[in-house]
Amino acid sequence: MMLQVKDLSVFYGKIQALDKLSMEIHQGEIISMIGANGAGKSTLLKAIAGLRLQMNGSITFEGEPLVSKTHETVKRGIALVPEGRHIFGNLTVYENLVMGSYLQKDKKVFKEDLESVYELFPRLFERQKQTGSTLSGGEQQMLAIGRGLMSKPKLLLLDEPSLGLAPKLVSEIFKKFEKINKMGLTILLVEQNARQALALSHRAYVLQTGRIIKQGLGKDLLADPEVQEAYLGAKQKAAAV
């Protein structure tokens, strides 16, 4: 098992965001976490990534517990591509990618990684000298993903990568996730765009108010009537007509 979350509870003051959540990820999987806004999906990613949270429970990665320090988590091989991209708007595309490889001391490895990111997202290569703030939303998302890959993670955490992107671009980026997965990376994807996330994933969890209410294979959950009703908008569409 690559990552194991056990009885994880997270609080924001008096509000409980996660309630004894347990889940696991195996090497090579694409796992998605779907659920409504405020269900606790992003909180889970933040807890894994080591952001400072008020929490109890345990998170182990490759058999060893993770500490709540983001820079240690990156060292262990976990990269978070945060919600809302958070690229450095004052740095160039190239500099953003250099920041992604901050812990990489080997120049040769850095060059290889940079090339593979440019190969995955040729647009970033074209824009490498532009500052981050001049990129379009889709390009910023590509940069955020590319920057995450630059730390050579084993596990990539993606927080709402489809947010604010045109549907066509979403499909394009989701195809890249498959490619990244084939490169050997394990992916944990948090998405409100449940249909595409489930179609892409090997397994998935459904999160509601801090608890996992359903889990299973991606394709099984896609066919699940309850999931369809609550997250895929099947019933609402019918009602609207």
Added chain:
Amino acid sequence: MIKFIQQLINGTSIGFVYALIAIGYSLIYSILSFSNFAHSTFIIAGAYTGFFLLTAVSLPLPFSLLGAIVGGILIAVFAEKVAYRPIRERGNPTLYFIIASMGMSIFGENIVIATIGPKFRSYPPILSVTAYQIGGISISVLDIMAAVVGSIFLLMLMYVVNKTRQGMAIRAAAFDLETVGLMGVNTNQLISLVFLVAGALAGLAGFFLGMKYTVFPQLGNLTMKAYVAAVFGGLGSLPGAVIGSVFLGIIETIIAGYFSSTLRDIFVFALLILVLLVRPSGLMGAKREDKV
């Protein structure tokens, strides 16, 4: 005309000292988004360390200057660890930083009064008396040293910020500190580094101020001038801090030279209010990308 050139030179010299303070101030502001009033404490730490090394220990000037820098660094890094880090780790609002920094500023000033005493003390007259005369204009060795050493340090800082890995992390942190942590940067270490740099520059400034004027517990209040300069240049912008400081230094000496030195501070703070009204982002602070 000669008088004007003389004022220009005097102003530029004091402007460089302001720049040393303003840059550190700006750096801290750009990363932690608060005005560090405790900067005054870093300055007096440098000024008094330099003073005691020159007088009590009789160290030669270059070593005393280095000592002043170390004094500024120690207080700055200590202040960050003791006061700001706990506030940050508890996730408290920015207002707490400002209050803590004001507290430290008052504490620093009063601890000096309580231990060393409230007296004004003069640096030994090593450099301040010697001056070059060129066609009626006199340039003191101290002014030359302040400008040269100040520029060397500022250039070194520009190099670090623009060309090194840590510098890139500082620029990135000015944009988004939390995300810098996600890149594998130890943000606590990075913030310590920023305070180290700010403390070194403040200590150096304190040494020059002590030589130029005297050492006294309220010497750190000159931080207010550097603050005006930093706002004028665009708070958070490093080139802005330098330009604002030199500009302020020149304006100040010209006002003091042609009108009256009592008008000087009235003018400086009127300028602050005017800048905040007309162009709150300052000269260079307009674009987000210039933020460091």
